[in-house]
Amino acid sequence: MDGKEIIARRIALELKNGTLVNLGIGLPTTVANYLPVGIEVFFQSENGLIGMEPLPLPGMEDEYLADAGGAFIGAVPGACCFDSCFCFGLIRGGHLDVTVLGALQVDEQGLLANWTIPGKMVPGMGGAMDLVTGAKRVIVSTLHTAKGNSKILKKCTLPLTSIRPVSLIVTELAVMEPTAAGLLLKERAPGVTVETILAATEASLIVPAHVPEMQI
């Protein structure tokens, strides 16, 4: 199992039956492939849909039905469509149960930077700022390091996406939860030691006496 699959499988366990979930483009999208048996959720797409499902059969795409990355998708029976104001009313108004987003950096306060590297990468924030500010739970899915450098920092150096802390951080090494006391190490990936996690983490971690393995 590669690191990204570990992350997606672990985050899938966070999803509760009957909830509304928004998955970001890329790694977060793959969470949908690992929903536990018996768990059904509604996936929202921020271009105006509840009830997204993966690609239709080749040749059966609908030219008016795409996800927020512009890729053609399907829609489940019971899906519904709406305009962009309504869609972000769902997001900002506290009606979205969970959003799963990627990170450039996340810090020990749980603050997330995921939309720009000034001077290098200026794609625009799209819906990310609204999602992190408004969703009931924000789960960060990210590889623990990039080019050997920790992405879990004492303090973000890139522009923040929101001043609201995220709810949970899941990497291929660990599950971490920002708390009032600091960043709590909750779980280790299978076969990964606490020492390995600490060595890959710039942020200070609160390490309980027993850190269980992810059950994936």
Added chain:
Amino acid sequence: MSINLKKIIRLAEAVERIPGGASLLIGGFLGIGSPHRLIGELVRQGRRNLTVIANDTARPGLGIGRLIDAKAVKRLIVSHIGTNPETQRQMIAGETEVTLCPQGTLAERIRAGGYGLGGVLTATGVGTVLAATARQIEIEGKMFLLELPLAADFALIAAHRADYLGNLDYALTARNFNPIMAMAGVVVIAEAAEIVPVGVIPPDEVVTPCILVDYLVAREQVNGR
């Protein structure tokens, strides 16, 4: 109903009404639900110095990306340009002035522009770099950014169906910004994939009422005629 039929207009005539330097609200999300015929005709007629307010600029060769390719846009207000390297190039080269705005904030600013509101208060962007350009207002202990209304000289709308009066409906995720923008353009020009007789779109399914639509682009010739 004949009094209203004057709003049906050929594509070239519709675009001739849009002068260089105009501000345009353009519907669509990565090209899905963009008014592709109107965009193509703006490029064909060589319109320049446009201000475009839209969700994104799709990608080169597609949707609003065609206006970027043609260097027709002087000023851009969007939520995302990550899918269009040419937009990023023009921004970095200083050829196009790009203002980035969170997607939900952009939608609400346009709604405010069309609904006669003086602005909207949103928690999105509080404490971030966006707070440098917006007023922060505290209401009952919570901080918000005051985001100002957006409107434009023209709104270019893509509908699924239009009836002869100009009532519009939309298909699936092609709806996106279109109905909001139809409220916020001084002049609203709509194109539709299908034009149907009045009454085919039932009252409950009309999303954009015909009174908002100033011009409806006539259908393309079909069957070789």
